Amino acid sequence: MEEDEDDHHRRRRASHSRRIMKVVGQIAKPRRAANINRIRKRRGLIPEPKIMAALRMLAYGASTDQVDEIARMGKTTVLESLMRFCSAIKTIYTNEYLRKPTPRDMRRILRKGEM
Template sequence: MRRSLFVSILHDIQQVNEYLIQTCDATGALGLSSVQKMIVALWILQYGVPADSVDKYIRIGESTAIAALNFFTRSIVATYDAVYLRSPNEVDVARLLQEGEQRRSSLFAELTRGRAPTANYTINNHAYTMGYYLADGICPRWATIVKTISQPQDAKRQVFARMHEACRKDVERAFRVLQARFNIIRVLVKGWSDEDLYYIVKTCIILHNMIIEDERDILENERSAA
């Protein structure tokens, strides 16, 4: 991420968690800096290294590194969850449909509860007003879930299966991009509790979305200047 984004995130999470603010001990000696605490958390997330391996590089012990990661991930979720992990609104849907004109499927977190932003599109002369999930055979048979066709026989079903699986691969590739950015998602997770993993994964997704948004703003500004 860019330095400006790093500084912005650090400022925001300091407002919700005092642990991330540098303090002094009883003798007046300064403790670990806010930057050190955030860097050690990002180091563990990005490289997936054990907490006891960061002392050599960042001069923070194992227990402190674990505490820094836990405070960091919980602060990130508390600060940004409502913005970067919200369900897509109509503006988001319109943008996604415009960007992926040839790929008409979208994912909506609220579909399973019968709620979703309006998404108007037409397939085979049939008008639809709600998005849907692309899924494989293990998912339930719901109206908002579209599965591939197992062993398609005729040409029409073969085309459907091929296009369906191609779109599903787009989603899988997106998750691999997340894994590439945060190695902790792809390595063994021994030592982390279920609660820790919950916040770790959500933090990785939020940070990924923030970085993508920041990079998109850079490109838009460059195009405007041109």
């Protein structure tokens, strides 16, 4: 009779423990937030890491292997970012800095050269 009581007590304790663990599991379980339609226009990586990858390659002479490990991008993405960055800089500054010198610019340059 005493064994039956002990057995009953153990089963009751185990069932209580299971219920507690179930409740704790429900509390601790990360809940998923409702889906919100954010209408994202850009897919893939945002521009900032791509620009940083291009700048690293230009500033430090880093290879694509080094940059893709740091930025966690593919080699082709890193190279494409570098090409786009360079073409954007060229487009922006060509008219001002890579134009043919005017006669006034030539006189200024020659004066500096004489000094």
